[in-house]
Every structure is written in C-alpha cells, then in structure tokens.
Amino acid sequence: MDQIITAAVAVVGVPLVLLGYIILGERVIERLPDHLQTWIRPYFWALPAIGFATIFMVYPLIRTVFLSFRNNADTDWVGFNNYVYFFTFPDTLTSLRNSLLWLVFYTLFAVGLGLIIAILLDRVRYESLAKIAIFLPVPISAVAASIIWKFMFDYQPPGSVQTGTLNAALGAFGGQPVAWLVNSTTNNPALIFVGVWSITGFCMVIISASLKSISTEVLEAARMDGANELRIVQLIVTPLLWPTITVVGTTMIINALKTFDIVFVLTSGAYDTDVIATQMFRQLATHHLSRAAAVGVVLFLAIVPLLVVNIRRFQQQEETR
Amino acid sequence: MSGVQVETRRETARAGTAVSVLDRWGHQLQRLPLHLVIIIFIAIWIVPTIGLIVNSFRNVQDMSNAGWWSALFPPHGFSLDSYNQVLQTENVATSIFNSVLITVPATVIQLAIATMGAYAFAWMKFPGKDIFFIVIVGLMVVPIQMTLIPVLQLFHTFGLAGTFIAVWLAHSGYGLPFEVFLLRNYLGGLPREIFESAEMDGAGHAVRFLRIAVPMTIPAIASLTIFVFLGVWNDLLVSLTFLGSSPNRPFTVVITQLVTSLGGGWQFLTAAAVLQMSLPLAVFIFLQRYFVRGITSGSVKG
Numbered sequence: 001m002d003q004i005i006t007a008a009v010a011v012v013g014v015p016l017v018l019l020g021y022i023i024l025g026e027r028v029i030e031r032l033p034d035h036l037q038t039w040i041r042p043y044f045w046a047l048p049a050i051g052f053a054t055i056f057m058v059y060p061l062i063r064t065v066f067l068s069f070r071n072n073a074d075t076d077w078v079g080f081n082n083y084v085y086f087f088t089f090p091d092t093l094t095s096l097r098n099s100l101l102w103l104v105f106y107t108l109f110a111v112g113l114g115l116i117i118a119i120l121l122d123r124v125r126y127e128s129l130a131k132i133a134i135f136l137p138v139p140i141s142a143v144a145a146s147i148i149w150k151f152m153f154d155y156q157p158p159g160s161v162q163t164g165t166l167n168a169a170l171g172a173f174g175g176q177p178v179a180w181l182v183n184s185t186t187n188n189p190a191l192i193f194v195g196v197w198s199i200t201g202f203c204m205v206i207i208s209a210s211l212k213s214i215s216t217e218v219l220e221a222a223r224m225d226g227a228n229e230l231r232i233v234q235l236i237v238t239p240l241l242w243p244t245i246t247v248v249g250t251t252m253i254i255n256a257l258k259t260f261d262i263v264f265v266l267t268s269g270a271y272d273t274d275v276i277a278t279q280m281f282r283q284l285a286t287h288h289l290s291r292a293a294a295v296g297v298v299l300f301l302a303i304v305p306l307l308v309v310n311i312r313r314f315q316q317q318e319e320t321r
Numbered sequence: 322m323s324g325v326q327v328e329t330r331r332e333t334a335r336a337g338t339a340v341s342v343l344d345r346w347g348h349q350l351q352r353l354p355l356h357l358v359i360i361i362f363i364a365i366w367i368v369p370t371i372g373l374i375v376n377s378f379r380n381v382q383d384m385s386n387a388g389w390w391s392a393l394f395p396p397h398g399f400s401l402d403s404y405n406q407v408l409q410t411e412n413v414a415t416s417i418f419n420s421v422l423i424t425v426p427a428t429v430i431q432l433a434i435a436t437m438g439a440y441a442f443a444w445m446k447f448p449g450k451d452i453f454f455i456v457i458v459g460l461m462v463v464p465i466q467m468t469l470i471p472v473l474q475l476f477h478t479f480g481l482a483g484t485f486i487a488v489w490l491a492h493s494g495y496g497l498p499f500e501v502f503l504l505r506n507y508l509g510g511l512p513r514e515i516f517e518s519a520e521m522d523g524a525g526h527a528v529r530f531l532r533i534a535v536p537m538t539i540p541a542i543a544s545l546t547i548f549v550f551l552g553v554w555n556d557l558l559v560s561l562t563f564l565g566s567s568p569n570r571p572f573t574v575v576i577t578q579l580v581t582s583l584g585g586g587w588q589f590l591t592a593a594a595v596l597q598m599s600l601p602l603a604v605f606i607f608l609q610r611y612f613v614r615g616i617t618s619g620s621v622k623g
Contacts, residue, residue, distance in 0.1 A: 049441075
C-alpha cells in the first residue's frame with residue numbers, strides 16, 4: 001500500500017515539482033538585470049537534465065575508470081592488475097572472444113536479413129501483414145524471447161520424446177538430437193540467433209522505409225534496359241540504401257557489444273557462452289568490484305570508436321540543419 | 322524478363338480471358354520461389370512465439386510428454402494450470418505489480434525532465450551549449466555497465482539501495498540523453514515565428530514552454546512514451562543490479578531468477594513469459610502506427 005502511494009506521489013509530484021520549479025524560477029529570473037538573465041536562464045532550464053546525466057553517467061564513468069586501477073577494497077592503487085587479469089584469465093578471454101562473435105555475426109545477420117526481407121517483401125502484395133509477423137519479436141522482452149527459445153532448443157537424451165521444436169524436427173528427418181545450448185559448437189550461434197531473431201524486424205522496418213523512398217522510375221528504367229532483379233538490387237538498390245545500412249549497422253554493433261539479457265537468461269554464461277556484459281555482471285555480483293570496473297572500461301573502449309562516429313554524424317547533420 | 326512479360330500480356334489481352342488466367346498463373350508460378358522464401362521467413366519469426374503461447378495453456382506434465390504442436394490436434398488438453406501455478410509462485414504476483422510501480426513513475430519522471438532540458442537546448446543560447454550537447458550525443462551509446470558500480474555505491478550511501486526511487490532515478494538518468502536529443506531535434510524544428518511573436522506579446526519562457534512548446538511536442542512525446550514505457554517494462558539489467566534481491570524487484574527479474582534456479586519443471590514459466598510479453602504485444606498491436614513511425618523517425622535506440 002505504501003508503495004502505491006509513493007508511486008502515485010512520484011507520478012503526480014514530479015511534474016508538479018518541475019512546474020513549480022519553472023514558474024517560481026522564472027519569476028525570480030525575470031526580476032534580475034538583463035545581462036544576468038540571459039546568463040542564468042539557460043542553465044536553470046537545462047540543470048535537471050544535465051544534473052541527471054552528470055550523476056548517473058558522467059560521474060560514474062570517471063569513477064569506474066578510477067576504480068579499475070584500484071584494489072578491490074578501494075584502498076590502494078594496483079596499476080593495470082585488473083586489466084592484466086582480464087586479458088590473461090581464460091574465462092574472461094572466452095567472454096571477449098564471444099563478444100567478438102556477437103559483434104560480427106549478430107550485426108551481419110540482423111542487418112543482412114533485415115535487408116533481404118525488406119527487399120523480398122517489397123515485391124509481394126501481403127507486405128504489411130508479413131512485416132507484422134517479422135516485427136512481432138521486437139516489442140517482446142529479451143527475457144520472454146529467451147523462454148520462447150528455451151523451448152525451441154529444448155533437449156532430451158536420444159531415445160526419449162523430444163519436446164523441443166528443433167530437435168523434434170531433426171528427429172522427424174532421422175537426425176540425432178542436439179544439445180543446442182550445451183554443445184560448445186552450437187551454443188554461441190544459437191544465442192546469437194535468438195538475438196538476431198529479436199531485432200531483425202527493427203532493421204527491416206528502417207531499411208524498408210528507406211527502400212520506399214527510392215524512386216520507382218529509376219527501377220523501371222533499369223528493368224526496361226533489361227537488367228535482371230539481382231543486378232538491380234546489387235547495382236542500384238544496395239548503393240542507395242548504403243547510408244541507412246551503415247546507421248542501422250552501427251546501432252547493431254553497439255547492441256551486440258552490450259548484449260546481456262539473452263545470454264544471462266538462457267545459459268548464464270555457462271558452457272563458454274559468456275560475453276563481456278555477463279562477465280562484468282558476474283564480477284559485480286561476486287563483489288569483485290575493481291575487476292568488474294576494468295571489464296566495464298574494456299566494454300566502453302570497444303564502443304568509443306562508434307561513439308566518435310555518432311558524434312561526427314551528428315555534427316554533419318547539424319551543418320545541414 | 323519484364324519486357325517479355327509486357328509482350329505476353331499484350332498478346333493474352335487479345336487472346337481472351339481464358340488464356341489470360343493461365344498466363345497469370347504462370348506468372349505466379351514463376352514467383353513461387355519468392356513466396357516460398359517469404360513464407361519460410363514468416364514461419365521462423367512467428368512459430369516460436371506461437372509455440373510458447375500454445376504451451377502456456379497446457380499443464381507441465383503434458384509439456385514434458387509431447388511438444389506444443391501435439392496440442393493442435395485433439396485431445397488438446399488445454400488448461401490454465403500453468404497460469405495458476407505461476408501466479409501462486411512466491412513473489413510472482415507482487416513482482417507484476419512492482420513492474421507497474423517501477424515503469425509508470427520512471428517514464429513520467431524522465432520525459433518531464435527531458436522535455437524541459439530539450440527546450441533549453443532548442444531555444445536558448447548559452448556558452449558551452451554545443452559541448453554539452455555533444456556530450457549528450459556521446460552518452461547515448463555509453464554502455465550502462467560502465468556506470469553500475471558507482472551508481473550502486475551512491476544508492477548505498479544515500480540509503481536508497483533496493484528502493485523504487487533508486488530504479489526510477491537510474492532509469493531516468495540512463496534514458497535522458499537519448500530523449501533530450503530526440504525532443505531537442507523535434508522542438509528545434511518548430512517554427513521560430515510562433516516563439517518570436519509570443520515573446521513580442523510579452524510571454525516569458527515559462528509561458529512559451531508550457532503553452533506553446535509542450536502542446537506542439539505532444540506527438541513526439543507520445544511516441545517516445547510508448548518506447549520508454551516498454552523499455553523500462555522489458556528491462557532486466559538495471560533492475561537486476563539495483564533491486565536484484567529486494568522485495569521490490571520487477572517481473573523480468575523474478576522470471577529470470579526462476580529460470581536459473583529451477584532445474585526441471587521450469588516449463589510453467591511459459592505462462593509467466595506470456596504474461597510478461599502480453600503488455601508489449603498489446604501496445605504494439607493497438608498502437609502499430611505510432612510504433613513503426615517512431616522507429617523510422619529514429620525515436621528508438623534498438
């Protein structure tokens with residue numbers, strides 16, 4: 001009961017407090033001399049947002065870097081010890097390798113399948129209905145998606161009834177059941193596929209919107225000149241879609257590096273399926289704070305190039321605004 | 322290829338309808354591989370979810386005796402056992418409730434603050450504005466893993482560890498950069514004349530913000546609300562870190578903990594998964610237009 005009251009107070013109270021902040025603050029600022037007004041007012045307005053960003057992102061970022069060079073009790077400097085641990089311990093190296101697998105294959109398949117499906121659906125009349133089907137997993141949480149796929153991958157020893165969809169299908173064709181999530185050659189691809197399955201609809205929708213903006217005249221002209229569909233896709237459609245593909249691709253790379261939920265729910269990182277984010281969480285949960293911090297910094301460093309790309313793109317957009 | 326089709330079409334038009342029908346079939350037959358590939362894709366993307374939903378309406382015994390597809394044929398053996406079992410499992414009912422109590426305030430708090438900050442960035446000049454904004458663009462991609470430890474320590478220092486307030490604040494902090502970015506672009510695109518004429522009429526910033534900027538930004542705020550709401554509802558990492566063992570933990574965390582703690586007999590969690598995803602799916606189905614528009618206009622991080 002108390003909790004409902006707290007939540008209700010927050011829902012009504014926070015906007016009211018902000019409203020009061022704006023109205024009262026402006027009343028004070030309006031009384032100030034002009035030059036002081038123009039100086040103070042913007043900071044007054046931006047303060048809550050900047051404050052939140054500072055407390056929850058900028059300060060923690062700096063502090064995490066600091067912690068990664070400290071011992072676990074935060075009493076002394078340990079140089080690069082936590083990083084040495086990360087780059088020499090087999091378990092953490094496995095997580096690094098898996099994150100690279102995610103980076104390459106998740107991005108490639110999510111964007112690739114999104115592109116292929118967008119192009120294929122552009123040619124049929126039931127496009128909008130088919131799009132809904134492909135998009136359906138997008139709003140589903142990674143937790144629910146993992147349970148969906150836990151059933152798809154379910155494995156029983158050979159000889160017993162296979163209740164997992166994939167193994168039952170394999171059995172129908174006379175194959176032996178595969179322990180998808182345990183077998184070290186299939187588990188990482190299986191997890192990556194769950195990720196791809198969840199996000200392909202997202203890529204498809206964006207690429208498809210960009211596909212619709214290609215003028216049909218260009219395509220018709222190419223067809224008249226006798227170009228076949230494959231050549232059209234290769235020589236006209238893909239180059240025109242390239243800017244969109246790179247934007248979606250960067251988003252997918254960032255997603256791949258941050259991957260946590262699917263691995264955590266389906267395998268908890270067991271059987272060599274750990275990724276950087278689950279590794280970091282495990283260090284945190286086992287109170288190896290400075291190691292966890294070092295893992296976090298490694299993850300951050302991997303994302304820095306993309307951060308730079310995003311800022312560059314933003315600056316270019318600003319110039320053309 | 323299409324040149325030939327044009328030719329044949331002209332001929333068939335002359336030859337009458339009977340041939341025309343045959344020709345259309347031929348044309349469709351040629352496209353059969355295309356349809357087949359599409360149908361396979363649709364099947365891969367839709368069958369797993371259907372399987373889960375079907376399974377959720379069977380009891381655990383049936384689920385471990387035969388796959389979900391067997392329930393498609395009589396005797397179906399549908400039952401609500403799994404739902405009963407899930408709702409009676411310790412913490413589950415509370416956690417669904419917690420999810421609501423986490424999601425609604427977190428969404429309101431961050432959107433209120435983001436709109437105000439976006440207004441400053443869109444319509445005010447101040448030294449350092451560009452640098453502040455570039456930092457915000459950069460923060461949009463910073464992995465939250467990078468922030469978890471210090472934020473956790475902060476919450477402990479202020480006695481907020483394990484409370485709703487902690488996750489409301491954390492979600493707001495993590496969501497703000499992106500929301501400020503998006504709303505600032507939207508607000509900045511509003512016509513300058515409206516703000517200028519309001520200023521001439523003596524309207525201060527408070528009035529311009531509340532009477533002009535906010536009402537005109539409602540479409541953007543609305544589609545952002547959908548995504549922020551679902552993002553928090555579906556979140557695992559933030560709640561797992563800040564509420565992992567608290568009685569306030571949300572549905573996603575409880576489901577995850579049950580999945581990893583139950584060795585066998587986890588199958589009844591199908592019902593939990595269906596309950597968890599029913600809200601996002603309902604939102605998607607009923608607000609489809611906003612959903613797709615929101616994504617294509619860049620209002621989602623992915």
